[in-house]
Amino acid sequence: MIKFISLLLYSVYILSFCFSQTDSAKKADSLLLMQIQSEMQQTPTSQPKQRVAASANPDISVIGDFRGLYRSYGYHNFDAVLNEAEFSFQSVVDPYVRADFFYSIGEDAATGNFSSEIEEGYLTTLSLPAHLQLKAGRLKQQLGRVNPVHAHALPFADMPDAFVNFFGEEGLKGDGVSLSWLLSNHTFFQELTVEATNVSNNPSFERSKKNNYLYLAHLKNFWDLSANATLELGLTGMQGENLSKKITNIGAVDLTYKWKPVRYNTYKSVTFQNELYYSQAMLDSSTVNAIGFYSMLNIQVAKRWFLAGRFDYSNTPYSAQFVQQSGSLTLGWYATEFQKIEIEGKYTTMNEALPENHNEKNFEMAYLRWIFVIGTHGAHQY
């Protein structure tokens, strides 16, 4: 009996160190009386006399993406279109989770028809122990620097060719769970994310009729090189079912250098961002190894002006012979945090003519994008 009690006591002692949740709960219980006494003796601070009335509504915003498009081929080569209206609803649900919903309505420039979808809708835990966090629902997957970001927050009007060729215009997203763990590394930031999703159809992966979910692991590493400069290295691996009902494996690397002087961070900045995808698609009678990458340099030349240059190179997941290359330049004017206008010019060359490009191997495109936000929209990742 004594042995049993000793063992039990020892277990409790160890657990109190291992689990902060357990630790906190017990600490709170044990010190409850002291806290009550303490709070009763404190001088109460007066409540503010003037505050905006409290609201239980979530943060609500609408983001408009209006654009003009020009293509150097075809008879109808200019379009004006409300490319997307994104409605977001974001709030803490209770002390344990928060919820984020993004509902998107998009217009097809060619037909003028609208389509809508829940772009993302997920909950995020706030109280898991051991620096763990779980997301569950429909979510953009933790792949590199472009995929998790909503298009309106990117510094260019079009998506990189490699991203489109491998994951589609809408990118990699699906319904499932995402578990992230903040590694106990006090030298630099490291976060490991693992995900299992019933993925939406995209060029590399199909939504499986069987139980072949998309499995993804992402390791994010982040260093402060100085007060003004940072470096991020992301490593991603994923596996899922392709259109041949066989397996595709993709490895991805992203590397981003940022320079932003702390004192004048609203006036000047430089971002050098690179992302590479390596795909191995197992088909019925062969295996295709394909790559794609982009390299982008974005320079903030004045408080409201940004200039971004990008080079794209890409195969497709099912053809290593197909090569698409392009260069683009984007000039952005950021009026405020809630409005920006971007003009992008892009030259593309391919080694195979495609019907969707009117069988042109070389062509130019231009975009004029006007982004505007009303309401309260949450911050984006660094």
Place this chain on the structure above:
Amino acid sequence: MKTKIALTIFTIIASIKISLSGTIHVVTTTQDTKSIAELIGGNKVDVFAIATGYQNPHFVDPKPSYIIKLSNADLFVTLGLDLEAGWSPSLLTSSKNKKIQKGSNGYVDASVGVTLMQVPSAINRAEGDIHIYGNPHYWLDPLNGKIIARNICNGLEKISPENKDFFESNLKIVDAQIDLKMKAWTTAMASFKGTKVIAYHNEWCYFENRFGLTIVDFMEPKPGIPPTPSQLVKIIKEVKENNIKVIITSPYFTASSSDVVSKQTGAKTLVLATSVGAFDEIKTYYDLFDYNIKLLTTGLK
């Protein structure tokens, strides 16, 4: 029954041992709340501030490296209102630290109890960056520093009640020191009561109110909108008409617009400190006002 009692006693001892053994890790959003937290917490706390003193607190980049600090924090102190709305909530969520989430014992909103100025009756972004709860630059009134200190003290006592007497004793010292310093600061500024000045951004209303300055206009035509040529023409006219001697600005705004007005009118541009650490000699919350009062009284003579 005996087992239950033994377990409870052991748990209490273990918990107290844990709480007594370590330093309290505090993360604040700004250097001002860091300074006050250090004055209250003394050697019981280790404080890290996210924003530097020479940085615009509205626009701090939410670097993942801050998440490391937040993930291990026992207490998080925010200036609150919507000052840090663009970066602090995402960092808090990413910290995966339930102790410091809003509503937890380790979350301190330093603005609780502050009487706010410029509270809008309606929100209209056509007026620029309007803060829905009121002007959030309240720490620039030293008497609000006492409220901040009270709030931080309450937060520390919640997570470390065994050190209550220590924190309360330090709070009394801070209150007394601010009261003592206030006499010197108000005396120094007394002869400049009602003096008209121009400010770059609308962030000095609490300072203006406490020390009796009159801010006539701002270099920004609307909060957050950079100075325009027409606004500079208007400012130049106002400076000449009102014989204004000083333009006050902050370390994180470029001097180009102020220089134009200075050259046209002879008014001096004074870069006041908005936070502790804005300049090397400003090491504490008291130094912040010592520096600004000295600079102003010299500049306004």
